[in-house]
Amino acid sequence: MTRTRLWRKPDTLSLVFIVLGTLILLFILVPPLKTIFSSSAGTLWNTLLDEKVYSSILLTIYAALIATLIGLLLGVPLAYVLARHEFWGKRFLEGLIDVPIVMPHSAVGIALLFVFGSNFLMGKFLNNAGIGFVDEVSAVVIAMMFVSVPFLIDSAREGFQAVDVRLEKVARTLGASPWRSFFRVSLPLAWRSILSGSVLMWARGFSEFGAVYIVAGHVPFFGYRPVTAPILVTELFESPGGLGAAQPLTALLILICLIVFIALRTVAYKGKKA
Amino acid sequence: MIAIKNLKVDLGDFLLRDINLDIEQGEYFIVLGPTGAGKTVLLEAIAGLYPVVEGGIWIDGREVTSLNPEKRGVGIVYQDQILFPHLPVKENISFGLKAMKCPTRDIKPRVDSMAEVLGITPLLGRSPPTLSGGESQKVALARALVTEPAVLLLDEPLSALDPETKERMQRELAEIHRRLKVTIIHVTHDFEEAVALGHRVAVLNDGRIVQVGTPEDILRQPNSEFIARFALSRNIFAGEVSDAGDGDAFIDIGGIKLMGITELRGRVHLSLRPEDILISREPLQSTARNSLEGTVTNIADRGAVMYVTVSVPPDFICLITRQALKELDLRKGVKVWTTFKASAVHIF
Numbered sequence: 250m251t252r253t254r255l256w257r258k259p260d261t262l263s264l265v266f267i268v269l270g271t272l273i274l275l276f277i278l279v280p281p282l283k284t285i286f287s288s289s290a291g292t293l294w295n296t297l298l299d300e301k302v303y304s305s306i307l308l309t310i311y312a313a314l315i316a317t318l319i320g321l322l323l324g325v326p327l328a329y330v331l332a333r334h335e336f337w338g339k340r341f342l343e344g345l346i347d348v349p350i351v352m353p354h355s356a357v358g359i360a361l362l363f364v365f366g367s368n369f370l371m372g373k374f375l376n377n378a379g380i381g382f383v384d385e386v387s388a389v390v391i392a393m394m395f396v397s398v399p400f401l402i403d404s405a406r407e408g409f410q411a412v413d414v415r416l417e418k419v420a421r422t423l424g425a426s427p428w429r430s431f432f433r434v435s436l437p438l439a440w441r442s443i444l445s446g447s448v449l450m451w452a453r454g455f456s457e458f459g460a461v462y463i464v465a466g467h468v469p470f471f472g473y474r475p476v477t478a479p480i481l482v483t484e485l486f487e488s489p490g491g492l493g494a495a496q497p498l499t500a501l502l503i504l505i506c507l508i509v510f511i512a513l514r515t516v517a518y519k520g521k522k523a
Numbered sequence: 524m525i526a527i528k529n530l531k532v533d534l535g536d537f538l539l540r541d542i543n544l545d546i547e548q549g550e551y552f553i554v555l556g557p558t559g560a561g562k563t564v565l566l567e568a569i570a571g572l573y574p575v576v577e578g579g580i581w582i583d584g585r586e587v588t589s590l591n592p593e594k595r596g597v598g599i600v601y602q603d604q605i606l607f608p609h610l611p612v613k614e615n616i617s618f619g620l621k622a623m624k625c626p627t628r629d630i631k632p633r634v635d636s637m638a639e640v641l642g643i644t645p646l647l648g649r650s651p652p653t654l655s656g657g658e659s660q661k662v663a664l665a666r667a668l669v670t671e672p673a674v675l676l677l678d679e680p681l682s683a684l685d686p687e688t689k690e691r692m693q694r695e696l697a698e699i700h701r702r703l704k705v706t707i708i709h710v711t712h713d714f715e716e717a718v719a720l721g722h723r724v725a726v727l728n729d730g731r732i733v734q735v736g737t738p739e740d741i742l743r744q745p746n747s748e749f750i751a752r753f754a755l756s757r758n759i760f761a762g763e764v765s766d767a768g769d770g771d772a773f774i775d776i777g778g779i780k781l782m783g784i785t786e787l788r789g790r791v792h793l794s795l796r797p798e799d800i801l802i803s804r805e806p807l808q809s810t811a812r813n814s815l816e817g818t819v820t821n822i823a824d825r826g827a828v829m830y831v832t833v834s835v836p837p838d839f840i841c842l843i844t845r846q847a848l849k850e851l852d853l854r855k856g857v858k859v860w861t862t863f864k865a866s867a868v869h870i871f
Binding site for chain 1: 567570571572591592593595597599604605607608610618621622667670674676722
């Protein structure tokens with residue numbers, strides 16, 4: 250144990266930092282906890298049983314999941330290439346990948362409409378292929394994917410970078426093809442990073458409001474036309490019920506985020522121990 | 524048999540060039556060089572892990588220059604952290620057999636027999652992170668050897684081990700080589716390792732091979748600054764252990780016997796640091812067990828220190844200060860006594 254015990258030497262610096270730290274912790278924790286504890290378990294349960302609510306939560310979970318799966322399929326190979334190869338403009342490219350994180354999300358929605366809207370290139374192509382975009386689940390998925398896939402790519406890249414390249418070299422000399430070496434060595438060794446990146450991507454997609462609101466207000470989903478949960482929260486807030494009407498669903502969404510967050514930390518912690 | 528002709532590998536900031544080597548079937552071949560000389564690059568080029576710009580590589584008469592690593596029949600063992608950490612020892616060893624589509628019923632017997640050869644049967648069920656450095660190294664050897672490679676490439680395989688394990692592993696490498704008769708190319712920066720294991724040694728410096736020969740040749744007529752400096756820093760002799768008892772041993776190095784401390788028997792090498800040898804005009808009464816009379820044949824001035832060659836024979840190089848040289852009035856042809864402790868004789 251090299252860590253100093255804070256209570257043994259309460260010097261001024263430690264005291265000041267503890268006070269400041271406590272303030273920011275309270276700032277982060279109080280609003281969500283107050284929202285959760287303001288509703289009784291019964292109210293939350295009844296809210297969950299409301300068709301409008303559960304279908305919107307299911308839609309959001311489902312769309313974020315599809316976005317994450319597509320992100321895995323397309324993002325993991327890119328992450329591997331970035332981790333293993335040096336090429337001109339690589340740093341710049343890595344910066345570009347993070348642009349969706351900093352773009353205003355309403356702007357993301359507009360930008361997506363310019364490509365996927367039915368009057369534009371990809372939109373026409375998708376229409377001809379029988380896939381609609383605006384106000385469809387596919388639009389929700391694409392909006393979520395755009396804003397959240399950088400988290401997966403970055404995390405997977407770090408995971409692959411942590412795998413000693415000599416392990417892949419050994420695998421090759423032992424008779425493994427590049428494919429076998431990737432699937433038997435690199436991927437299993439990087440999977441914790443990929444998994445935690447996936448959880449982060451899913452959670453980010455799940456909570457997206459702006460981009461989804463622009464491209465898909467109401468979407469048909471298993472017979473209903475629900476909106477995603479973050480949009481429903483806004484609609485409830487703007488309804489005559491106001492803050493009170495929005496509160497139980499908000500509590501539910503915070504709970505879902507907490508569960509995902511704890512799952513993520515558990516995965517990451519086990520990864521460190523191994 | 525490995526033949527390398529005019530090999531050139533370009534890594535952008537590093538160039539390996541004009542590499543010509545012929546390595547015999549079953550030879551224990553050492554590539555010796557300082558850090559940054561390109562030893563690993565040479566090994567990895569042989570394994571097919573770097574594209575070759577010019578020249579070619581032949582393994583057992585077959586040109587492999589443009590073949591992928593998995594088609595070359597080479598095994599490689601690196602210095603450290605080289606096992607697949609997510610696979611148990613057993614599956615580390617069977618990895619190559621599975622990749623090569625070896626029939627399932629043959630895998631277990633081949634893994635078991637290789638584990639027995641290396642004495643790692645008890646480790647088969649363990650997980651790599653729980654193994655010691657020496658154990659990991661043996662598993663890595665088993666993993667490479669089980670695929671019966673035409674050549675085994677060892678990249679500083681002993682450098683990450685503690686001195687005791689290193690000595691044991693060095694003996695085991697020699698034993699494995701003797702039993703399996705596999706061709707080995709072993710790169711190292713450690714001269715003693717090269718002398719102890721190598722049939723022949725190639726000295727690599729700054730991406731070029733500067734000398735190839737037996738360890739003795741290279742030591743006697745060093746062709747590079749790296750070896751010359753090393754040759755001055757150690758007295759190295761080949762010898763045979765005789766009259767061994769209880770840890771103490773007499774080592775015959777061609778006419779004269781030195782006393783050392785070792786458990787080794789038979790043919791050995793020994794090294795003695797020049798600074799561990801005392802020079803006197805009269806025999807010394809002391810606890811040091813080795814005292815030999817000889818003649819000063821050469822004095823090399825290296826500024827603050829002097830290297831004095833005393834021929835017993837053989838020649839011993841001794842390091843003394845300028846002041847000591849003056850006080851003892853050492854000149855060529857003077858008779859002197861050299862004295863050193865049995866524990867100063869490093870036997871390997």
